[in-house]
Amino acid sequence: MREAFGVEEVTEELVRSKVAEMTRDEAVEFFVSIGVPVAPVYHIDEVVRDRHLWERGMFIEVExxxxxxxxxxxFPVKFSKYSPPHPTAAPLLGQNNREILIDLLGYSEEQLEELRREGVIGGEG
Incomplete structure (x- = not known):
């Protein structure tokens, strides 16, 4: 790496100043060329346009x-002998109130209704 920067000691400040002059893709190309493991970080609109991610099944339609x-x-990782469950849509606001408050935390039905009346909880559940 010293040769790529033309110095005896590569400092964080030196790397920062070099990278500041580059685009993301130029920085990735530079570091790959000198043997540094690197990968670009994409903005969300770039992610959804990435053909490779679509071909790997990284996006799925749910109801x-x-x-x-x-x-x-x-699920981002592919396994040879395991298929993780398919993702589902996020729950609606309050959809799991009953399950969490009564089943998991031991609240009574009356306590749940009181929280609802007082506006502490709301939503679908």
């Missing part, structure tokens, strides 16, 4: 109870 069919991200 949302209010929005209908929507696209979301799939």
């Amino acid at each position: 949302h109870p209010k929005a209908g069919r929507i696209w979301t991200t799939n």
